[in-house]
């Protein structure tokens with residue numbers, strides 16, 4: 596069985612700012628754990644660590660390009676749910692971490 600490419604990657608979680616509505620945080624009825632979030636404005640929340648000079652989401656476990664996983668997979672915010680493996684943004688993130696581009700999602 597081929598391992599899903601995201602399981603040996605994690606580059607997107609260490610490349611981009613991850614912003615979403617404060618209503619996705621557990622404080623306001625959502626599911627994203629409070630401790631992993633920073634408030635940006637009264638409307639916008641951000642995954643902690645994703646706005647650092649070398650971004651890395653505080654929920655990311657493992658090592659980018661080796662073995663990586665989201666520590667809050669079931670509770671991750673909408674931008675993470677919508678992010679597509681094999682998209683241009685995915686391949687930009689992979690390039691940033693010296694990983695080869697994906698041709699598209701392996702079924």
Ligand code: SF4
Nearest residue numbers: 601604605607680685
């Ligand atoms: S979506 Fe792309 S950049 Fe993100 S973990 Fe999967 S393969 Fe890596």
Ligand code: SF4
Nearest residue numbers: 608652654655665675
């Ligand atoms: S919440 Fe999970 S999927 Fe989203 S950036 Fe962080 S580690 Fe990646």
